[in-house]
Every structure is written in structure tokens, then in C-alpha cells.
Amino acid sequence: MAVPHLRDLVRRRTGPVDDDFAGRVHSELALDLPDEDLSEDLDDCIDLYRMGSKPRCEEVEYLGLLEDARDRIVRGE
Numbered sequence: 001m002a003v004p005h006l007r008d009l010v011r012r013r014t015g016p017v018d019d020d021f022a023g024r025v026h027s028e029l030a031l032d033l034p035d036e037d038l039s040e041d042l043d044d045c046i047d048l049y050r051m052g053s054k055p056r057c058e059e060v061e062y063l064g065l066l067e068d069a070r071d072r073i074v075r076g077e
Contacts, residue, residue, distance in 0.1 A: 022073045029069040033062065042070045 030038055039045055046066050054062060 018076065021076065025069050025072050029065060032065055036062070042066055042073070046070070 026038070026040070026042070029042075030036075046063065049063065051059070053059075
């Protein structure tokens with residue numbers, strides 16, 4: 001299943017994305033994943049991730065956290 005890109009989802013929103021809010025969500029994610037090198041674009045983190053590069057349970061948690069953060073930014077929550 002293809003994951004929609006954040007920039008495509010943002011275009012569908014009725015209001016603008018608050019950069020401060022997006023930065024806070026990204027900072028929270030960095031605290032949850034201190035050993036990860038997270039790029040500014042969470043879609044890149046998801047798209048460039050190589051499946052199988054982490055143990056399965058860590059992989060599921062990592063990708064879930066990235067997707068949740070991306071969805072929070074899109075929803076503005």
C-alpha cells in the first residue's frame with residue numbers, strides 16, 4: 001500500500017500547517033527516538049527506510065511512531 005506524502009496531504013487541508021506545531025511534533029518524536037537520525041521531512045524517513053534493517057518489533061514501533069507524528073501534523077492535533 002502506498003503511503004501518501006505529507007506534502008500531498010497538506011495540500012488537501014483546509015488551513016495552513018503551523019510550522020511551530022510541526023516543529024514541536026518533530027521534537028517530541030526525536031525524544032521518543034533518540035538514536036535515530038530523523039530528517040525534517042517525515043515522509044523521507046518513511047520512504048527511505050529499508051525494511052528488515054531493524055528487528056521486527058522495533059521496526060513496527062519505529063514506523064508507527066513516524067506515521068503517527070506525520071498524521072498529527074496533517075491533522076494539526
